[in-house]
Amino acid sequence: MRLKTINSWLGIRAEVLSRIYDRTWKPGDLIPKEIDLAFEFGCSRTTVNRALRELAEAGTLERRRKSGTRVSLNPANKATLKIPLIKNEVNKIGKTYGYKLIQRKLCLPPDKIKNKMRINSGIKILHILALHTANDLPFVIEDRWINQHVLPESEKQNFKEHSANEWLVLNAPYTHGTISFSAINSSAENAHLLSIKSGAAVFEIERNTFDKENAITNVCLTYERGYRMLTTF
Amino acid sequence: MRLKTINSWLGIRAEVLSRIYDRTWKPGDLIPKEIDLAFEFGCSRTTVNRALRELAEAGTLERRRKSGTRVSLNPANKATLKIPLIKNEVNKIGKTYGYKLIQRKLCLPPDKIKNKMRINSGIKILHILALHTANDLPFVIEDRWINQHVLPESEKQNFKEHSANEWLVLNAPYTHGTISFSAINSSAENAHLLSIKSGAAVFEIERNTFDKENAITNVCLTYERGYRMLTTF
DNA sequence: AAGTGGTCTAGACCACGGC
DNA sequence: CCGTGGTCTAGACCACTTC
Numbered sequence: 071m072r073l074k075t076i077n078s079w080l081g082i083r084a085e086v087l088s089r090i091y092d093r094t095w096k097p098g099d100l101i102p103k104e105i106d107l108a109f110e111f112g113c114s115r116t117t118v119n120r121a122l123r124e125l126a127e128a129g130t131l132e133r134r135r136k137s138g139t140r141v142s143l144n145p146a147n148k149a150t151l152k153i154p155l156i157k158n159e160v161n162k163i164g165k166t167y168g169y170k171l172i173q174r175k176l177c178l179p180p181d182k183i184k185n186k187m188r189i190n191s192g193i194k195i196l197h198i199l200a201l202h203t204a205n206d207l208p209f210v211i212e213d214r215w216i217n218q219h220v221l222p223e224s225e226k227q228n229f230k231e232h233s234a235n236e237w238l239v240l241n242a243p244y245t246h247g248t249i250s251f252s253a254i255n256s257s258a259e260n261a262h263l264l265s266i267k268s269g270a271a272v273f274e275i276e277r278n279t280f281d282k283e284n285a286i287t288n289v290c291l292t293y294e295r296g297y298r299m300l301t302t303f
Numbered sequence: 304m305r306l307k308t309i310n311s312w313l314g315i316r317a318e319v320l321s322r323i324y325d326r327t328w329k330p331g332d333l334i335p336k337e338i339d340l341a342f343e344f345g346c347s348r349t350t351v352n353r354a355l356r357e358l359a360e361a362g363t364l365e366r367r368r369k370s371g372t373r374v375s376l377n378p379a380n381k382a383t384l385k386i387p388l389i390k391n392e393v394n395k396i397g398k399t400y401g402y403k404l405i406q407r408k409l410c411l412p413p414d415k416i417k418n419k420m421r422i423n424s425g426i427k428i429l430h431i432l433a434l435h436t437a438n439d440l441p442f443v444i445e446d447r448w449i450n451q452h453v454l455p456e457s458e459k460q461n462f463k464e465h466s467a468n469e470w471l472v473l474n475a476p477y478t479h480g481t482i483s484f485s486a487i488n489s490s491a492e493n494a495h496l497l498s499i500k501s502g503a504a505v506f507e508i509e510r511n512t513f514d515k516e517n518a519i520t521n522v523c524l525t526y527e528r529g530y531r532m533l534t535t536f
Numbered sequence: 537a538a539g540t541g542g543t544c545t546a547g548a549c550c551a552c553g554g555c
Numbered sequence: 556c557c558g559t560g561g562t563c564t565a566g567a568c569c570a571c572t573t574c
Contacts, residue, residue, distance in 0.1 A: 077544070077545095078543075078544085079543080091478070092476070097473050103559065103560080104559080105559090114544065114545050114546065114547095115546090115547095115560095116544070116545070116546085116562095117544060119560075119561075119562090120543085133560065133561095134554095134559080134560075135552045135553060135558080135559050135560045135561075136552065136554055136555090136557085136560080137553075137558090138559065139560080143472075143473070144387065144388060144472065147385070147386040147482075147510075148384065148385055149383070149482050150382070151381065151383075151384060152381055153381070158377070239376070239377060239378070240329075240376070243323065243325070243326060244324075245324065246535065247535065248533065248534070248535050250531045250532065250533045250534075251484060251531065251532040251533075252486075252529075252531045252532070253485075253486030253487065253504040253505055253506040253507075253530075254504050255502075269502065270488065271486040271487050271504035272486055273484070273485060297485065298484065299483065299484040300481065300483045301481070301482050302479065302480065302481050302482070303479065303480050303482065310563070310564095311562075312562075312563090336540065337540080337541070346563075346564085347563065347564045347566095349562095349564070350562080352541075352542075352543090353563095356541095366540090366541065367540080367541075367572070367573095368540050368541045368542075368571045369539050369540050369541080369571065369573055369574090370539090370540075370541095370572070370573070371539090372540090537574080539574095540570100540572085540573100541569105541571085541572100542568105542570075543567100543568090543569080544567080546564100546566105548562100548563080548564080549561105549562090550560105550561080550563095551559100551561075551562100552558105552559085552561095553559090554557095555556075555557085555558100
């Protein structure tokens with residue numbers, strides 16, 4: 071029996087969430103098939119499909135051909151983090167952004183970096199060390215390696231005015247990458263740059279970016295003391 | 304002119320990514336409108352829309368009515384993190400999961416928690432402290448507050464066999480929440496529980512979950528030394 | 537006012553996966 | 556085999572944004 075008319079996929083998503091929420095449909099339960107929901111809501115199957123697909127992508131539902139759609143037992147809390155340009159991140163919290171290049175030179179990467187960037191031989195690559203500031207206080211250390219053999223244009227940049235961060239976004243197409251987040255006791259050097267005590271816990275983000283099988287860049291961002299990465303769900 | 308036939312949204316997404324990658328369309332550029340792409344690819348506008356919508360959700364494109372679709376200036380900025388049940392997280396790395404309840408009692412929350420959970424008066428709420436282990440070694444400390452006034456069933460649970468983490472997923476519907484990630488110098492208590500040195504940097508995830516305006520639970524997860532949260536893009 | 541994306545429809549065919 | 560979700564189509568109308 072047709073109960074109500076909901077002709078938008080957002081409305082259907084809300085209704086489905088509401089039924090999960092009020093435990094009409096409990097974790098693990100099979101919910102009606104698309105056709106039946108379409109009839110019940112007085113809309114087309116396409117619209118129901120859109121709503122259920124979004125919920126499945128969010129981890130709320132699990133769908134399988136033939137067997138149907140279930141309320142997920144394990145709504146894998148997915149948090150989407152926005153990782154903006156550091157400049158934008160600083161501006162967003164209402165502070166004045168500043169940038170200072172500390173070092174730029176071609177040198178032999180340590181083994182750790184060589185492994186991550188899949189560089190075998192004893193070739194030199196571009197190393198950049200820079201400090202991003204917020205209201206003239208240290209905000210993030212950018213410790214970056216760029217494979218200028220993969221990205222020859224990078225060798226012509228001095229990175230004095232603009233950070234490698236910004237230049238790469240506009241000029242380095244990539245195919246994929248990895249990110250890792252961790253907590254580190256700051257080294258003496260980093261502590262000095264950030265004006266904190268050596269050993270203080272700091273938040274680090276490490277990113278590796280690839281062009282097919284070639285590593286373009288590896289960057290380690292070390293944030294100011296007390297930095298928190300936030301998101302909502 | 305119709306150049307080629309691509310009749311799946313995945314194919315179109317791949318083609319668009321390829322053109323961004325080979326710099327046919329550069330960051331900031333306007334790309335053709337849906338109708339034109341549909342004609343070029345020999346498919347319906349609906350299919351093009353699906354492909355472009357997915358790319359916009361991924362942060363690769365930016366779309367606006369009337370003005371059209373642009374290649375995002377800032378594409379590498381969204382990372383989706385899956386935050387699974389701790390049990391699943393441990394199993395996934397091929398280790399044996401264990402759980403041990405350390406404390407469970409009703410008590411007055413500290414001001415910090417009261418603010419986060421929007422609790423005003425001097426009421427007692429449920430506090431849980433537990434340790435999750437991997438191959439019998441400390442993995443995560445779960446330090447949780449549950450508002451049993453919002454979730455009366457929680458008061459009947461002893462959380463001896465199964466963690467609050469697991470029970471809540473199946474029994475506590477929520478409307479929204481917040482997550483924050485940070486780096487902390489471990490307290491003496493936590494260092495003891497994790498068998499590490501006091502002051503060692505540890506990774507913390509704090510989550511607040513709400514049912515409309517009511518806070519259901521606040522949890523602080525403190526991970527083993529050296530823990531890394533990983534994702535790819 | 538007009539251009540562009542956002543969404544809905546009704547119907548169709550296909551792909552996967554239980555049986 | 557056959558039920559269910561996955562996707563595509565052609566056309567339609569709407570909503571937002573810029574002019």
